[in-house]
Amino acid sequence: EDQVTQSPEALRLQEGESSSLNCSYTVSGLRGLFWYRQDPGKGPEFLFTLYSAGEEKEKERLKATLTKKESFLHITAPKPEDSATYLCGGADKLIFGTGTRLQVFP
């Protein structure tokens, strides 16, 4: 069964404290992996698509990496405005993980 699993479920960081979010997947024939950010009461907002193992993409304080089995979203020196739920999902399989709820405190 195709599955996307994210960890941790919740993460509390102090402002400036770098960390990583994990997304592991068992999806046959996966052609791409998404990362999205979702703020409370809003729809998910696109961050990255990764297509092949070894690929990396960056946007401000975020960097996404991909291996054959998992993806990481690295957050460097986070700020309170980075607080959100981060979702990963299989691009052409239309499935998402349950997300990591990130809280960054000043």
Add this chain to the structure above:
Amino acid sequence: NAGVMQNPRHLVRRRGQEARLRCSPMKGHSHVYWYRQLPEEGLKFMVYLQKENIIDESGMPKERFSAEFPKEGPSILRIQQVVRGDSAAYFCASSPGTTSEKLFFGSGTQLSVL
């Protein structure tokens, strides 16, 4: 260029009534996807449509739920005879082409069944 528009933003129904959720995709997008999200849970895929065609409805409940994307007008997700368990946020997304391209999401419709 307006984003994906969903309405209503909030919808309250009593058990047994019908709920109609509307989604207008971004201009130029011909692919629409519906997802359901419960509190503290991820997005659950329901159905994927192109104009006038259902491409994948593997996530749709077998009864009471239907979706359409007519040649003209918005996509509609219809829930007949709603029950309390249907209460959730329903999100629509659109894309210009295949599912491997990024999805643009609307702000969702929060359905509450009394």
